[in-house]
Amino acid sequence: MQFEVLSENLLKCGIAPQYVRRYLTELSEHLEDLTAEQRAAGFDPEDAAIRARARLGSDDELAGAMLAHKDFRSWAARAPLAVFGLLPPLVALLGGFTVLAPLVLCARETGMVTHGGINAPQWFRTSAAIACAVGNFAIAPSVALGFALLATCQRLRDLWPLLAILVIALLDLQFQATFPMLGHRGGALGINSGLWLFHLHGFSETWRLAATQLVLTLLPAFWLLHRRHATR
Amino acid sequence: MPIESTALLAGVPELMMLRLLQAQEMYGYEIVQAISSRTGGIVTPGEGVVYPLLHALEKEGALKSRRKTVNGRSRVYYALTGRGTKKLASLSGDWNALNSVVQKVLHAV
Numbered sequence: 001m002q003f004e005v006l007s008e009n010l011l012k013c014g015i016a017p018q019y020v021r022r023y024l025t026e027l028s029e030h031l032e033d034l035t036a037e038q039r040a041a042g043f044d045p046e047d048a049a050i051r052a053r054a055r056l057g058s059d060d061e062l063a064g065a066m067l068a069h070k071d072f073r074s075w076a077a078r079a080p081l082a083v084f085g086l087l088p089p090l091v092a093l094l095g096g097f098t099v100l101a102p103l104v105l106c107a108r109e110t111g112m113v114t115h116g117g118i119n120a121p122q123w124f125r126t127s128a129a130i131a132c133a134v135g136n137f138a139i140a141p142s143v144a145l146g147f148a149l150l151a152t153c154q155r156l157r158d159l160w161p162l163l164a165i166l167v168i169a170l171l172d173l174q175f176q177a178t179f180p181m182l183g184h185r186g187g188a189l190g191i192n193s194g195l196w197l198f199h200l201h202g203f204s205e206t207w208r209l210a211a212t213q214l215v216l217t218l219l220p221a222f223w224l225l226h227r228r229h230a231t232r
Numbered sequence: 233m234p235i236e237s238t239a240l241l242a243g244v245p246e247l248m249m250l251r252l253l254q255a256q257e258m259y260g261y262e263i264v265q266a267i268s269s270r271t272g273g274i275v276t277p278g279e280g281v282v283y284p285l286l287h288a289l290e291k292e293g294a295l296k297s298r299r300k301t302v303n304g305r306s307r308v309y310y311a312l313t314g315r316g317t318k319k320l321a322s323l324s325g326d327w328n329a330l331n332s333v334v335q336k337v338l339h340a341v
């Protein structure tokens with residue numbers, strides 16, 4: 001691939017991937033124009049390509065021009081602690097609310113919620129169970145994987161995505177839907193931190209779910225470590 | 233003969249780019265060729281290094297870009313915005329003031 005070394009250098013120096021992609025695209029197009037110019041001047045294809053590449057500038061010059069603009073650095077490179085330490089729990093919570101919000105809105109708008117609690121029909125209970133399963137087993141691993149991919153794309157040190165994964169694992173979001181028997185009022189739908197539930201109910205009631213979530217959340221960390229080992 | 237001192241040229245390519253793009257939208261290669269030809273080769277911005285400058289100007293809102301296909305070739309064309317017009321006026325004013333005082337110093341007896 002043309003400009004592969006330049007691309008790697010820019011990413012390792014913290015330039016955001018979208019700026020790197022755009023720069024390389026325009027450099028490739030510029031190189032085509034320069035090559036065509038050299039061909040029109042009478043050089044054979046090989047000489048034209050060499051002369052055009054030389055006129056475009058060395059990798060160091062091209063990288064230096066980009067690195068001179070600090071604004072092109074990604075937030076992950078500028079403030080990794082904030083991005084990988086603070087953002088993951090916020091993203092996980094936002095994901096949780098996104099999963100549960102339609103159900104809560106639906107329950108409120110259809111009059112299911114009364115002073116006595118939720119009078120939930122079977123379809124609502126099934127939907128709530130599916131939403132909780134998605135919340136419990138998909139959100140934390142997806143967010144962990146997302147931050148692992150973000151760090152990989154930006155060539156950041158493994159320390160940062162591992163921090164994000166650790167924070168998500170410690171937060172241990174647990175989605176709960178509890179309803180009484182059909183026809184009875186009551187029940188609840190919500191998100192809690194596993195640590196808080198552990199504090200409330202003790203180890204016995206939450207450990208299976210917490211352990212499963214922990215394993216799923218840690219999968220991206222294993223992937224990162226395996227990848228690091230494979231590229232050595 | 234091109235000017236070798238990059239310190240002396242600081243800000244000049246930016247000023248010229250804005251002026252060229254005020255007249256018409258252009259793509260990177262076209263901009264470099266236009267600057268080189270209009271200055272008789274005295275100012276020749278590095279071929280590849282114009283893009284970070286163009287992207288920075290676009291990021292600050294002085295330029296806007298769009299991909300356009302002309303004669304079967306797709307390229308990113310840049311054009312001046314309202315903010316770019318103001319920036320050009322400001323830079324031109326600064327340049328004229330600087331040029332005037334440098335001339336005075338150089339021609340002082």
